[in-house]
Amino acid sequence: MVATDFQRKLDEASKRKLGTLRMEVAPESLQQLRSLVSCKQGGPSTSGAPSASAALAPSTGAGTPAPEAEAALQRLLRTSASEAEAKRSLQTLSMILQNLLSHPTQEKYKEVSASSTRFRETFEASDGAAAELLKLAGFQQEGESFKWLNGSGRTMEASKLQEFLQEALREERYKKEDKPSPRKEDMASMEGMAPWASAMVQEQLSKLGPP
Numbered sequence: 001m002v003a004t005d006f007q008r009k010l011d012e013a014s015k016r017k018l019g020t021l022r023m024e025v026a027p028e029s030l031q032q033l034r035s036l037v038s039c040k041q042g043g044p045s046t047s048g049a050p051s052a053s054a055a056l057a058p059s060t061g062a063g064t065p066a067p068e069a070e071a072a073l074q075r076l077l078r079t080s081a082s083e084a085e086a087k088r089s090l091q092t093l094s095m096i097l098q099n100l101l102s103h104p105t106q107e108k109y110k111e112v113s114a115s116s117t118r119f120r121e122t123f124e125a126s127d128g129a130a131a132e133l134l135k136l137a138g139f140q141q142e143g144e145s146f147k148w149l150n151g152s153g154r155t156m157e158a159s160k161l162q163e164f165l166q167e168a169l170r171e172e173r174y175k176k177e178d179k180p181s182p183r184k185e186d187m188a189s190m191e192g193m194a195p196w197a198s199a200m201v202q203e204q205l206s207k208l209g210p211p
Helices: 002-015 027-040 052-056 067-079 083-102 117-123 129-136 152-170 184-193 199-208
Strands: 111-113 139-142 145-148
Touching (some): 083 129, 129 145
């Protein structure tokens, strides 16, 4: 846009009568033009605005969590005994990250005790999925605790993962898929194809006891 505006003003000036030509260009436009020229020549940008190459570069999906986060989430939901337990696990992890992001200078939010009663009751059956999600958020496990180390990169990781967990809660991914019970028509069809599956045969087999 800056280059187009500059070219338009040059064209207007060239159409005027010959003589002393005066063309006014805003300081912001001049500074962005310098940035464009510097970027093209391979030099550093002289303005605070992003370079043209950066502005036109395709998005790298910075807001998308790593595939490991999706795998850990699936394992967390799969190992939960009930929907309520799965929901509580997601809410607890999200709260840990929300407290960390809202109070970055308070040390008590930078450490999670894995030996606490609440942590064990909430994540004991998660098969390490909760620990994996905390590590993906920037926490480092040290003995019985998870400690978060300062850093802009880790803050971004924690923010992305917190939004990922919030989205899972909004979509109610903690709900188990209800599997419909087989219909009588289907059972009859199954018995026709496999006589050993009939109720009578199953009853007789059950009387035999274990082999």
